[in-house]
Amino acid sequence: MSRNGNRPNYKLTYMDFFFKIVKKRRLSLFRRVDISGLKAKLIFIMLLLSAILMVLLLAIYTRAERELIRQVERHTDELSAAIQISIEQLTNPSDEISDIKLKQYVERVKGKGIKEVSILTNEREVIASSNPALTGKVIDIKGDRVKTSSEVQEFMSIAKGRRNYDIFLPVVVGNEQFGFVHIAMQFDDFAELMHSNNIKRLFATGIVFVIGIITSVFLATRYTRPINNLSAAAERVASGDLAISLPEKGGGEIKKLTEHFNKMVKGLSETKELEARLKEAEHLSTIGHLASGIAHEVRNPLNFINLSIAHIANKFSPDDERCKEEFINTINGIKGEVQRLNNMIVNFLDYGKPLKLKIQNIPLDTIIEDVLRVVEHKILEDNIIVEKRFSEDDLTAPVDAQQIKICILNLILNSIQAVEGNKGRIIVEASKNDEHIIIKVLDNGCGILExxxxxxxxxxxxxxxVGIGLGLSITKRIVEEHGGGIDIKSEYSMGTTAIIKLPAHKG
Ligand SMILES: Nc1ncnc2c1ncn2[C@@H]1O[C@H](COP(=O)(O)OP(=O)(O)OP(=O)(O)O)[C@@H](O)[C@H]1O
Ligand SMILES: [Mg+2]
Structure with missing residues (x-):
């Protein structure tokens, strides 16, 4: 193996290391910059604006530069032609001096800097000029500073607000100086060009700034609107309104913020609901404890009154027919009120207890008849017209008769109480519909506010x-335990319809 072969390839190792770092950094950078985020968007917009500005300025500079070069080229051509003529004229005096020829060239370069071109003797007397009025005159620049010298002389002066530039080019052949070529220039034309270019540049910068400002205002409004909405929503939440949910639109931080906000409000509202339920449960349990104690105590004397009434009715019924009727009415009245009180207590004591249903198949119309019998006396006393509408179908349903009796009694009692003092009319309907028995209790009573x-x-x-407010709550619970449902429809001061649906007997 060669020595080189054994030597570790440091170059490759360093490069690998470098690329590894770059790769790592790039990855972590991309992970950190969410491209749909506000930060990335702002960076992108700033880059875009800078790019537009750069391109615009570059275009203007290039155009201006090209224009300047073109002008300078044109001037140089015209000027060299004029100088050419002048030199020929001075070195070759036999030629006819042509003021017109000079004038023609100068006319072309006029307005672009060159004002006059004149041919002068060594004594600075004009022998030919693009401005014929000067012919024969001696040219003086600021107190005769033009020297009879073989060097090029330049003079800058400002007259009538214009910048003048005078060049005296000596025409020397061998050791002999023949005279001067005088070129008078004015820089205001170039200055105008520069000025117009500056204005263009300023204008372009202004446009980019205006675009930038409009874009910034637009973006600021677009991005701050959801933040403002969030802040308004937060204020509403702070004032206790937890039914708020913001639309989770767009992407990036704002969407995330809205999602978190909605989650937070949902959490708060759930907590609030839980707190309310807990409070209610505590409230119910306190009342329940107190009331169930009282209810038990009331129930015993009520039973005693009920038995005593039956005993009195049997034993002390008067013989006189008129007195007997009055006696029976009073006894029935007492019985009805005792029944109502008992019902209230049953409702009260049963509320909160788990229901133990004793299910039997019973025709529901018979249950309704039983209930109507219980409230018969009250109906007669209040002159209420009760109409029964039972359909021909089999109205049997698997129910706990005692519990369903409580339900129907609650509905009928509510109707009796609602029509009190009115020309009361109550309709009790029972019908069958596919798989359900439907019981409706309709009245023309006071109705329920929406x-x-x-x-x-x-x-x-x-x-x-005198109500406790447990009748419908218990009825709902019992009906639902039977697999049925309850619905109350009402129009204030017109009347109410209570509907109970119970699964029918399948057989
Ligand atoms: N038929 C009806 N007509 C008018 N209002 C009704 C009718 N049924 C129920 N209501 C309204 O619904 C409320 C609640 O009824 P619910 O039977 O639960 O309690 P209550 O009748 O007030 O008291 P309780 O039944 O415990 O003695 C009533 O107070 C009443 O305002
Ligand atoms: Mg009631």
């Missing part, structure tokens, strides 16, 4: 002075 319609199933929601 804002209360959603609250009627809430426990302890009541608009009545």
């Amino acid at each position: 804002e209360n319609l959603m609250k009627v199933y809430e426990p302890y929601f009541t608009t009545k002075e």
